[in-house]
Every structure is written in structure tokens, then in C-alpha cells.
Amino acid sequence: MWCNGGGMGAWGWTMMLALxxxxxxxxxxxxxxxxxxxxxxxxSPVEILERRLASGDITRxxxxxxxxxxxxxx
Numbered sequence: 135m136w137c138n139g140g141g142m143g144a145w146g147w148t149m150m151l152a153l154x155x156x157x158x159x160x161x162x163x164x165x166x167x168x169x170x171x172x173x174x175x176x177x178s179p180v181e182i183l184e185r186r187l188a189s190g191d192i193t194r195x196x197x198x199x200x201x202x203x204x205x206x207x208x
Contacts, residue, residue, distance in 0.1 A: 183200055
């Protein structure tokens, strides 16, 4: 019935290796892309204020007041 005795042959083994290699690459990609955002350190409050001042969200006076609040001891 089967010409090669029922085995997969070279083409079957090649495709199986490609399939498992693709699955392994997909797993590695999923793990690495899921942790990409956690490598970045959190911004300090002063850095956030500086970005807001630069983008025009707050005025210089608001920046000075908020920075004094952030830097004051609690």
C-alpha cells in the first residue's frame, strides 16, 4: 500500500522539524514580547512634571508649585 513502508521519509521529517522549530520560535517571541514593557524604569515625579511642562500641559507657575510639593519632606 505505502511505497516506503509507511514511514514519513525525508520530506516528512523536514516538515516536522520546521513545525516544531516554528512553535518554539513562537513561544520565545511571546515570552520576550510580554516582558518588554517591564524593563523600563518608572519615571520620577519630577521627570513627569518636566514632560508636562515641555508639552504645554502645565504653565511654569504650576510646574514650580508642583515641584515644590513633590520635593518637600512629608
